Amino acid sequence: MNKGGVGLTGGGSGPTAAAAAAAAQKQKTLLQRVDTDITNIVDNFNHLVNAARVSDPPVRNSQEAFMMEMRGARMVQAADSLLKLVSELKQTAIFSGLASLNEHVEQKTAEFDQQAENTERMLSRIGEEAAGCLKELEWEKAVSASRFEDDGVVCDWTPRFYDTGSWSIWVRAQKRLVCRNSVRKDVVCFAEEDSLVEVKRKKLAVFVSGGGSNFRxxxxxxxxxxxxxxxxxxxxxxxxxxxxxxxxxxNIPVILFPKTSNVPDGLSSSDLVTALRGFEVDFVLLAGYLKLIPVELIRAYERSxxxxxxxxxxAFGGKGYYGMKVHKAVIASGARYSGPTVHYVDEHFDTGRILAQRVVPVLANDRAEELAARVLREEHQLYVEVTKAxxxxxIIWREDGVPLIQNRENPKEYS
Structure with a gap:
């Protein structure tokens, strides 16, 4: 849609504010000239009247007659100039009026464009809502409502969004049965064929040593x-x-670990495990934690x-590879790509099974800070996606011990 001004002549744009100002200045100059011409006419007319008074003696010589003719000629010239000035003033007035008219047209055009954008946004929102409704109707039509009861829990074969307060899961009818159990609000219950499966809301512990942007x-x-x-x-x-x-x-509780001479209030490894058990922690997420995880914790939270x-x-992992040191090493090596890795934790630094990665380019003139910022943006997205899964x-473990992430929309696909 055209957002520019609307011209009043074919192929040209309307008068600008500068042109309107110039027209006003020209009008002022013309008015000054009108005033001068009128003054000349009046002045010469007065001379003629004075020279031709009835009470005065007749003109005595040709010089006075010549002066009267000159005065008359000047009056004619001034009158002719005055007529031309009046014509120019009319044109100037019309031109100034066009500037105002063009500004009005531009204002109305801008209002129309804004209304059109609002209408487009509204239509887009309506389209999205309609698409969602159609999708749900298609599922309802495709699947017959087959109901059964199991231990007092009513289940059906109908696809729907199952709302658990702060989280919803789209349950596909071909794969799962939604269990409408109003007793447990922290559990999503669904079935695949003959077996019921519970998805409990997880409790997480996060370990940090710095600002904790991934934690946030x-x-x-x-x-x-x-x-x-x-x-x-x-x-x-x-x-x-x-x-x-x-x-x-x-309002998230903070635990200090490990206990050292500098951190006398820190917990021991066994006390840490006990504390995490007390919080009923399901999974532990390291987000910039620079200490080696003790064996006691790894055994207590195997594959967790x-x-x-x-x-x-x-590449570029192990003891000593953390923070900006990693990015400097990547650039110094000449590697063309880098990116974050989410992996399971074992007894060593950065040697556990890889779960997910994202690739970012290493540019020719990259500084470590620039590469770090690019990788960090991907970290924030990747870690959240993995935590959701x-x-x-x-998280599905292959027979050879490789972890895979099952696609939420298509359980037959993995990444």
Whole structure:
């Protein structure tokens, strides 16, 4: 849609504000000239009247007659000039009027364009809502409502959104049976063929050593309801780090670990396991935690501890590879690509099974800070997506011990 001004002549644009100002100045000049011409006419007319008074003696010589003719000629010239000025004044007035008219047209055009944009947005929203309704109707039509009861729980074969308060799961009719159980609000119950499966809202513990930007992203997703889990405790080795401050502001308990001479209030490994059990933690997420995880915790939470690393493991991982050191090493190596890796945690640094990765380019003139920012943006998205899959029990272990993420929309697809 044309957003520009509307011209009043074929192929040209309307007068601008500068042109209108010039027209006004010209009009002022013409009025000054009109005043001068009128003054000349009156002045010469007075001379003629004075020279031709009846009471005066007749004209005595040719010089006075010549002067009268000159005065008359000047009056004629002034009158002719005055007529021309009147014509120019009319044109100037019309031109000034066109400028005002053009401004009015432009204003109305802008209002029309705004109304058109609002209408387009409204139609788009209506279209999206209609598409959602049609999709649900298609599912309802495609699947017959077959009901049964099992231990007092009424189930049906009808596809629907199952709302659990802060989280909804789209249950496909061909794959699952929705169990409408009003007693447990923290459990989504569904069945595949003959077996009932419960999806419980997960409780998460996050470990940080710094600002905890990934921790904040996961917490935001949980608060907004897009993640079927809650962060119930934060563990840190630095009581005054940014992540710990954020946790306290959001009423998330903070645990210090490990216990050292600098952190006398820190917990021992066994006490940490006991504390996490007390919080009923299901999964542990490392988000910039720089300490090695003790064996006691790994054994207590087997296949339940994840970490995110800012490189494409197994490259640029291991002891000493953290933060900006990773990105400097990537650039120095000449690698063309980098990116975050989410992996399971074992007894060593960055050697656990890889679960998910994202690839970002390493540009020719990259500085470590620029590459770090590019990777961090992907970290925030990737870690939240993986945590969603974790909370929805969509992590599948292959026979050879490789973890895969099951697609939420199509359970037969994995990544």
């Amino acid at each position: 992203s996961i917490h935001d997703a949980a608060v907004q309801g897009s993640l079927y889990g809650d962060i119930v405790v934060l563990v840190t080795n630095k009581h005054d780090c940014g992540g710990a401050e954020y946790a306290r502001k959001n 501890i994840l970490n995110i690393h800012p490189s494409l493991l197994p 974790l909370c929805e029990d969509r």
